[in-house]
Amino acid sequence: MTREATPCREGDHGKFEITERDGWARLGKFHTSRHVLNTPCLLPVINPNIRTVEPREMWEKYGFEALITNSYIIWKNERLKDEAIADGVHKLLDYPGVVMTDSGTFQNYVYGDVEVGVEEIVAFQRDIGVDIATMLDVFGTPDMSKEEVEQAVQETISRAPASLEAAGQTILNGPIQGGIHSDLRKQSAVGMAEHEFTIHPIGGIVPLMERQRYRELVEIILACREHIPWNRPIHIFGCGHPHLFPICIALGADLFDSAAYALFARDDRMLMPWGTVKLGDLSEFPISTSALSGHTPESVRSMPDDARCELLARHNLEVTASELARCRQAIRDGTIWGLVEERSHTNTALREATEYLYENMPEGLIAATNPLRSGGVRVSQDLPTSPPSVAALGRLLTSFDSDCQRAILISGAPGPWRDRIGGLVQTISRRWPDAALFIETPLGLLPYTLEDVSPWAHFMGAPSIWKELSVEDRAFDLDALIGEVDQVVELSFENNKQTNLELIESAFGEGVDEEISRAELDREMIEDKVCYFLDVDRELAEDILAGCTFVYSKTHRVRNVHASDGQHLFSPRLRDGGLSLTLEGARRLHGSAMPTVVVNDDSIPFTRKGRNVMHGFISDVKGELNPGLPCLLEAKDGTFLGHGVALCTTSEAECFRKGIAIKVRDGVGE
Ligand code: GUN
DSSP states (O other): OOOOOOOOOTTOTTOEEEEEEETTEEEEEEEOSSOEEEESEEEEEEBTTBOSSOHHHHHHTSOOOEEEEEHHHHHHSHHHHHHHHHHOHHHHHTOOSEEEEEOSHHHHHHHSOOOOOHHHHHHHHHHTTOSEEEOOOOOOOTTSOHHHHHHHHHHHHHTHHHHHHHHTTSEEEOOBOOTTOHHHHHHHHHHHHTSOOSBEEEOSOHHHHHTTOHHHHHHHHHHHHTTSOTTSOEEETTOOOGGGHHHHHHTTOOEEEESHHHHHHHTTEEEETTEEEEGGGOSSOSSOOTTTTTOOHHHHHTSOHHHHHHHHHHHHHHHHHHHHHHHHHHHHHTOHHHHHHHHHTTOHHHHHHHHHHHHTOOHHHHHTSOSOOSSOEEOOOOSSSOOHHHHHHHHHHHTOOOOOOEEEEEESOOSOHHHHHHHHHHHHHHHOTTEEEEEEETTEEEEGGGTTOTTTTOEESOGGGGGOOOHHHHHHHHHHHHOOOSEEEEEETTSOHHHHHHHHHHHHOSOOOOOOOHHHHHHHHHHHHHHHHHOOOHHHHHHHHTTOEEEEOTTSOEEEEEOTTSOEEEEEOTTTSOEEEOHHHHHHHTTSSSOEEEEOGGGHHHHHTTOOEETTOEEEEESOOOTTSEEEEEOTTOOEEEEEEESSOHHHHHHOOSSEEEEEEEEOOO
């Protein structure tokens, strides 16, 4: 297949945009004047002296849109150097896609001194026409003293200005060093981010990868991620084993490079999504790739060395490409964390790294995760905490302010809860209207008013998951949700309604017998959703919903919510239990604590017409945008302009210059 490179539009060179995301995991487009690169992706390492697989085939047959080669190797070799200067690096390699070059840092780490200057090597990369160059950073290793590593960090930072100057218009990598010291990784990220680099590789990890020190890799990524500007792609230097892609991508990695496909092939080792397999150990191939088609392990073993090495390298490339495709699809499907958990079972070091990550899940990652998602949640309960999507919903719930003094917990059964205990709930609301009702789920307590919210409404797992929530977890949950309560009563789905009512009666007394209408219960449910999902305070929610009426579906679900004056305000979504706003609903919430994006003057006419808000056209953000949740739009003078759904966080809105920031649902018109 002959494919053409697609150059970016004028003015977009070096810009990065996110097209889909799940938390920190992102599908992106990195714009270069040669080609717009789809990320996450891997850049195969090409040694210009030994080409196991031709670069042209990397592009045409395997679909790799970028590769990395070493400018220092080219610079040192008279013939390659002359050819590269005369015809450019793309011609030298016969490759039409994005060419990134490294600078000789790695050679310095492996072989000792490199005799090229800081500016000289960047200028050389610029002169041979690379698309992405790398400065000469100082490699910090795990066995250096902390002082030595700190020096490497400081020396790298001090080389930044001259390197950027030498690069001119060429995109430059600004590697982050710091060894295994989280404070130095942070120092490096902060120091490098102050300079105008376009991409930040995380360097100095190869010695860790060689010894499968994966927990330290996770610690390193966690230490620097939030200090790297969100609009700059993150490259993990020398990380090319496919089983590491899901966890790195879930933590925000965009680019990988690796020579593993060729190095492993030379050792008769085959990459698999779950680990590495020795050709010598196989009687049958446990996976099929086009490289292996028509072969058996026996027939491959009997091939001449060069042919066997090439065939295994091709297999390794195919596995690498397909694992990346699997990760990208998982981001689209919202299942990247499922893949992280799956891969964690393939290797003990990866398992340790995954457990460490779940125990130290960054708040910022949870806050960047859409808490509402259609489909369910798999409950394996073999990791110390919930996946970020569940934690994200839990985080919203803890923001709930309630002065309730009595709580009722119902334990032990999957939904649909409305069908199973709707009658009981109605009686409870009538007799003990001041009691808050929670369902005890395998992942924590859920207010009954959110019984239809995904992923909580659809747990996938063995029946035993309903019996395993410990008392400690429950107590913590309740405390986090509504603080100290005077009285708690526990009910079970297994009891009949009468038994449950008697249990409440013996704890809370007989109660009253207020007439409470179906509409009143529905109003409470909508009010809770307004408070939880729109970050609106309860007083305002009560005000807006006073006297509201409902339109019901055939299955007796609320379809539309109308204010007391008849105006349509909200529509609950059956798909995920969320709440869609109408323009009038948004208008009535304008001025509240709901996250609000202030657009530039230039964008006002477009926003009014309901066009999406693009990055670069935002002048301010009030409150914390949560990707996937609604937000309001206003002009600088505070005029209400419309509403939409955030696709980014507040920090991302502040730095991105390309892509859609807010998917606008409706504008106020001209
Ligand atoms: N290749 C693998 N690790 C590194 C690193 O830390 N810096 C550079 N420049 N290249 C690398």
